[in-house]
Amino acid sequence: MLSLLNLLAFLALSGYAVYLFVQVVYTRYLFVKLGKKAEFEPNLKERITALLVNGFGQRKLFKDKKSGYMHLVLFYTFFIIQVGLIELIIKGFIKGYEFPFGEGHKYFSLLQEWATFLMLLAVLYGLYRRYGEKLKRLQWKRNGKAAFVYIALSILTTSILLSLGFEAIMLDHEPNLTYAPFSGAIALLFSGVGSTAGTVIFYIFWWMHMITVFSFMVFVPQSKQAHELFAMINIFFKKTGPVGKLRKIDFEDEDAEEFGVGKIENFTQQQLIDLYACAECGRCTNMCPASVTGKTLSPMELIVKMRDHLTEKGAVITSRSPWVPSYVFGSRASSLSSMAGLAEQQTAATLEMPNLIGDVITEEELWACTTCRNCEDQCPVSNEHVDKIIDLRRYLVMTEGNMPQEATRYFQNIERQSNPWGINRKERIKWREEFNDVVVPTVNEVEEFEYLFWVGSMGSFDKRSQKIVHSFAKIMNSAGVSFAILGNEERNSGDTARRMGNEFLFQQLCQENIANFQAYGVKKIITIDPHAFNTFKNEYPEFGLEAEVFHHTELIWKWIQEGSIKPVKEVREAIAYHDSCYLGRYNNIYDIPRQILKSIRGVKILEMERNREDAMCCGAGGGRMWIEETQGKRINVERTEQALKLSPTMIGSNCPYCLTMLSDGTKALEAEEQVKTMDIAEIVARSLAG
Numbered sequence: 151m152l153s154l155l156n157l158l159a160f161l162a163l164s165g166y167a168v169y170l171f172v173q174v175v176y177t178r179y180l181f182v183k184l185g186k187k188a189e190f191e192p193n194l195k196e197r198i199t200a201l202l203v204n205g206f207g208q209r210k211l212f213k214d215k216k217s218g219y220m221h222l223v224l225f226y227t228f229f230i231i232q233v234g235l236i237e238l239i240i241k242g243f244i245k246g247y248e249f250p251f252g253e254g255h256k257y258f259s260l261l262q263e264w265a266t267f268l269m270l271l272a273v274l275y276g277l278y279r280r281y282g283e284k285l286k287r288l289q290w291k292r293n294g295k296a297a298f299v300y301i302a303l304s305i306l307t308t309s310i311l312l313s314l315g316f317e318a319i320m321l322d323h324e325p326n327l328t329y330a331p332f333s334g335a336i337a338l339l340f341s342g343v344g345s346t347a348g349t350v351i352f353y354i355f356w357w358m359h360m361i362t363v364f365s366f367m368v369f370v371p372q373s374k375q376a377h378e379l380f381a382m383i384n385i386f387f388k389k390t391g392p393v394g395k396l397r398k399i400d401f402e403d404e405d406a407e408e409f410g411v412g413k414i415e416n417f418t419q420q421q422l423i424d425l426y427a428c429a430e431c432g433r434c435t436n437m438c439p440a441s442v443t444g445k446t447l448s449p450m451e452l453i454v455k456m457r458d459h460l461t462e463k464g465a466v467i468t469s470r471s472p473w474v475p476s477y478v479f480g481s482r483a484s485s486l487s488s489m490a491g492l493a494e495q496q497t498a499a500t501l502e503m504p505n506l507i508g509d510v511i512t513e514e515e516l517w518a519c520t521t522c523r524n525c526e527d528q529c530p531v532s533n534e535h536v537d538k539i540i541d542l543r544r545y546l547v548m549t550e551g552n553m554p555q556e557a558t559r560y561f562q563n564i565e566r567q568s569n570p571w572g573i574n575r576k577e578r579i580k581w582r583e584e585f586n587d588v589v590v591p592t593v594n595e596v597e598e599f600e601y602l603f604w605v606g607s608m609g610s611f612d613k614r615s616q617k618i619v620h621s622f623a624k625i626m627n628s629a630g631v632s633f634a635i636l637g638n639e640e641r642n643s644g645d646t647a648r649r650m651g652n653e654f655l656f657q658q659l660c661q662e663n664i665a666n667f668q669a670y671g672v673k674k675i676i677t678i679d680p681h682a683f684n685t686f687k688n689e690y691p692e693f694g695l696e697a698e699v700f701h702h703t704e705l706i707w708k709w710i711q712e713g714s715i716k717p718v719k720e721v722r723e724a725i726a727y728h729d730s731c732y733l734g735r736y737n738n739i740y741d742i743p744r745q746i747l748k749s750i751r752g753v754k755i756l757e758m759e760r761n762r763e764d765a766m767c768c769g770a771g772g773g774r775m776w777i778e779e780t781q782g783k784r785i786n787v788e789r790t791e792q793a794l795k796l797s798p799t800m801i802g803s804n805c806p807y808c809l810t811m812l813s814d815g816t817k818a819l820e821a822e823e824q825v826k827t828m829d830i831a832e833i834v835a836r837s838l839a840g
Contacts, residue, residue, distance in 0.1 A: 178461075183419065197388075198386075263329075319340060377427050387420055443782045527764075560647075581611075601674045602675050603677070604635075609806060625715060717837035723752065770811045
């Protein structure tokens with residue numbers, strides 16, 4: 151009779167838990183389906199590789215090695231424990247049941263016990279990191295959900311070992327410390343209680359385990375633990391191709407009522423999966439240059455706020471069925487969805503919902519982003535924050551015409567004179583007059599050329615960047631390279647306009663530039679600007695560009711290897727090298743600049759604490775070069791301080807934007823007399839004979 155009651159209670163509880171779990175997961179599925187469909191490129195090889203490396207391999211988690219090992223243990227022991235759960239469930243109805251593994255069961259027992267024990271250790275270590283070590287990135291939001299996770303997992307693991315230990319007492323089995331070391335130790339410790347008491351205690355811990363399993367199962371999809379369900383899906387369906395590549399807007403779509411994203415459901419379904427995949431680990435915010443310098447932007451909070459908004463709004467839009475428990479929608483969504491159920495004739499449109507931009511996400515947050523992708527590089531579940539921010543900026547700029555005054559001025563100057571300062575476009579080539587020691591022909595002054603040298607707006611109009619252009623031209627002359635520039639026919643690349651949300655202006659510039667390239671038969675493009683390099687290489691091809699694109703450091707290293715140029719002069723400098731975001735995180739070029747510096751006698755490379763993939767942005771990207779910082783500490787000053795900690799004689803870079811920001815940083819810190827700032831090309835030019 152007791153066995154029958156036990157079975158009925160189990161079936162009732164498990165059935166209800168599964169029912170609730172399915173309902174919660176199903177609502178999340180419905181909410182994601184609210185998004186727009188995005189083109190899905192199969193690219194199975196790339197997707198499976200990403201799943202193996204970042205999903206099963208947990209690669210990005212090891213950016214913090216302590217957390218990496220902890221999560222690796224949790225991830226793999228979870229699967230082992232789930233197999234053991236099936237056996238444990240059956241043990242509650244069939245005394246002494248074991249999987250029919252024969253002699254192999256003892257090895258399964260050993261594996262299960264160690265897996266359970268290691269999971270318990272990992273849970274306790276995670277508990278220590280959050281509440282003992284008090285990691286800053288884990289302290290952003292204080293509520294009971296995180297504590298519940300640790301408590302639940304601790305109960306899950308200990309109840310397994312306690313159940314197995316008292317099962318041995320219940321069955322009068324000798325404790326097996328070889329193949330059941332932990333439950334065996336428990337059985338040995340409590341062997342004096344007798345089989346009757348052992349049976350009662352076994353069922354106490356068995357039910358404790360089952361109730362915790364079912365509670366946790368319902369809790370998971372409603373919390374940050376939802377990443378356990380969505381992370382693998384997110385990693386697999388993440389858009390492929392060049393990282394950071396932005397989605398193209400079709401301006402010929404006559405049905406489009408707005409451009410950009412002003413409502414949560416106007417994101418793509420893939421973007422919405424991101425929201426539920428977030429683990430709230432804080433790694434993105436911890437590395438965000440805006441966040442660490444006191445700006446309002448927190449990439450993690452941005453995702454979490456949009457997730458909660460989607461859940462709330464989704465509950466209203468989908469008008470849930472009355473048989474779905476209200477709490478599955480979470481917090482405010484419960485009351486909103488209940489309103490929809492009580493007033494069926496009232497449409498979702500008439501219910502007051504907060505605006506995505508303004509109420510949920512502030513404009514200050516959106517304009518604080520430097521588009522450096524440090525957040526995305528850190529994210530263990532492959533969330534993409536930048537494209538969402540740009541989509542929201544697009545709505546502000548192109549639909550509402552709402553943007554900072556500096557952005558308005560920037561767009562006007564680009565439209566009128568094709569440069570950020572509004573200087574007469576006919577002066578674009580004027581810089582050439584000041585450098586008579588180098589030969590820099592225009593495309594109209596030579597019959598043919600191998601490389602089109604894209605000087606860019608910084609190189610054409612900014613006095614400091616013109617020195618980089620001069621040095622690189624000197625290098626190309628020394629290498630005997632056939633090149634030409636567009637001169638006054640050169641326009642702006644449009645990269646910054648695109649990142650600032652003006653997709654229309656970007657596409658206009660893009661099409662004009664491609665037409666110009668085609669008119670002069672351009673097959674190879676070289677530039678000193680990583681931003682132009684990235685957009686030409688990774689984004690222009692979608693609009694018809696067919697050309698090889700090089701950053702100047704790539705070709706400098708090629709020419710050094712070939713012997714076309716020879717760094718023979720000693721350059722005695724201790725250089726703190728700064729990785730630019732658009733060359734590094736966007737295009738994975740880290741070693742080439744360092745190899746160039748190593749080839750120069752006298753140069754000593756100093757690595758900042760944040761270098762390579764973890765390098766901090768200079769603060770100029772995403773249009774921030776042209777928008778004044780009014781919140782917190784200046785990003786360029788923070789980055790310069792990181793460099794000065796190494797006591798360098800020089801700060802080296804590979805980007806005119808970075809060089810400007812770092813130069814300003816040394817001035818702000820009154821260190822410009824002691825520490826020079828130079829581009830790789832300038833350093834190489836100093837090492838050349840003649």
